[in-house]
Amino acid sequence: QTVVTQEPAFSVSPGETVTVTCGLASGSVSTDHYPSWYQQTPGQAPRTLIYNTVSRSSGVPDRFSGSIFGNKAALTITGAQADDDSDYFCALYMGNGIWVFGGGTKLTVL
Amino acid sequence: EVHLVESGGGLVQSGGSLRLSCVASGFSFKSYYMSWVRQAPGKGLEWLAYISGNSGIPVYYANSVKGRFTISRDNAKNTLYLHMNNLRAEDAATYYCVKGVSGYFFDYWGQGAAVTVSS
Numbered sequence: 001q002t003v004v005t006q007e008p009a010f011s012v013s014p015g016e017t018v019t020v021t022c023g024l025a026s027g028s029v030s031t032d033h034y035p036s037w038y039q040q041t042p043g044q045a046p047r048t049l050i051y052n053t054v055s056r057s058s059g060v061p062d063r064f065s066g067s068i069f070g071n072k073a074a075l076t077i078t079g080a081q082a083d084d085d086s087d088y089f090c091a092l093y094m095g096n097g098i099w100v101f102g103g104g105t106k107l108t109v110l
Numbered sequence: 111e112v113h114l115v116e117s118g119g120g121l122v123q124s125g126g127s128l129r130l131s132c133v134a135s136g137f138s139f140k141s142y143y144m145s146w147v148r149q150a151p152g153k154g155l156e157w158l159a160y161i162s163g164n165s166g167i168p169v170y171y172a173n174s175v176k177g178r179f180t181i182s183r184d185n186a187k188n189t190l191y192l193h194m195n196n197l198r199a200e201d202a203a204t205y206y207c208v209k210g211v212s213g214y215f216f217d218y219w220g221q222g223a224a225v226t227v228s229s
Contacts, residue, residue: 091157
């Protein structure tokens with residue numbers, strides 16, 4: 001069973017930069033996993049932020065960026081704003097039409 | 111504008127069955143692969159099933175639902191389905207219909223259908 005890991009929670013002040021990572025319990029994340037990132041606020045459906053590791057979805061502010069950081073995928077928010085207070089989930093494509101989501105990271109901006 | 115609207119959720123007894131539907135609009139439904147993703151209360155997202163565009167073949171499932179859930183599509187009705195059998199308490203969740211894109215990610219999400227399983 002594939003396990004995708006994320007930090008459970010982060011707390012930052014407005015204007016700070018935060019990096020959320022997405023790893024594999026066994027192995028390394030690469031661009032071949034086509035990492036994607038989703039933002040979810042309470043009571044709402046997820047919203048797509050980043051796809052194919054680094055590409056921003058339409059309408060996503062450029063303070064959100066994606067990368068590979070060591071052996072993990074990473075979502076960086078540069079200059080966090082109050083509106084960014086949300087849950088963030090990564091997803092990795094494992095091949096053969098199968099995806100695995102990470103457990104999610106709760107970001108608090110205060 | 112893309113819209114995905116789920117329906118069919120509700121309360122079902124343990125061991126029972128339910129069929130979720132997702133009506134799609136705003137894009138060429140038949141051309142895109144689709145998936146179902148669920149979220150148990152207070153928990154994370156879990157990918158469940160994939161169906162290819164056009165013919166609807168192949169399909170793939172997460173181990174947690176393989177053999178109990180069936181994904182299907184009716185391209186003439188622009189509708190995606192999830193047939194759920196032998197439901198368990200741990201299947202209680204909000205079920206999201208999601209549109210897939212080449213590049214292996216999901217670009218649009220429905221608002222979700224809530225499923226409650228009683229013992």
